[in-house]
Amino acid sequence: MRTRLVMAATRLFVERGFLQTSVEDLLGAARISRASFYTYFENKIALLAALADDHIERRMRHFQDLAQLGRPDVEQVALWFRKVGETSQEQAGIVRLMRLAVALDPDLMRRFVRARDKYAEILGQNFRRLDLAISNREEREERRAAAHLLIIQVEQFASSSADGTWYLDVDITSRTFARSLMQYA
The missing domain is CATH 1.10.10.60 (Homeodomain-like)
Incomplete structure (x- = not known):
């Protein structure tokens, strides 16, 4: 049921x-x-939270796919980035719904922020300058912030791809993102 x-x-x-x-x-x-x-x-918001958890899990698999590449090159990362956008186009309604979810409920927004922390940990597996398993607190927070900014770029690209509002060339954007991420290798 x-x-x-x-x-x-x-x-x-x-x-x-x-x-x-x-x-x-x-x-x-x-x-x-x-x-x-x-x-x-308990209510409709709790049901929406379940949908948000499913969405977060799908996005987690995207980042795990990136981690499976080991030491990726620019073209592999660009291809991964494009795949995230294509998947978001296929899930356009859910992507739009998730944007509304974070606006409706602060707890849902916190779920997405916690998810970004998990995505950041995954990024740190492949990109040593994003690895959060370091003792220096200030440097760890700088890395966390850098990872969150990169993740937000992925989310923005995914959201724009879902809406069909991405007005930049996807190939160029994908390679540009890939080069930005590779700076942390």
Whole structure:
């Protein structure tokens, strides 16, 4: 039932919008009772949080794909960057929904910030100048900030790709991002 509810919520939130979708709409689409809804989720925001967790997990896999490259070169990183954008185009509705999610609830924003910390740790596996496993606190925070800025660039590219609003050449942008990231190798 939980899976049916999450799938129905994904579809309705993307098609109609989160604010325009009522709990009643969700109950009908998932073919569940009100009691079942509240067994799994406290409210609509809690359901949106579950969708955010799924989105964060997908993005985590993107960063893990990058980590699997070992010591990547510029072209491999550029190809990875493009793939993130292409995947975001395929998931355009979810990407837009996640932008709304962080605006609706501060707890959801904190989830995304914590996720960036995890992505940063993954980046540190391949890019030694982003490795956060160092004892010097100030340098660790500088590396964390640098990683977060790079991650925000990835998220912005993904978001713009999803919306179809990316107006720069994707190949040039991908290689430029890759060269920026390779500075931390």
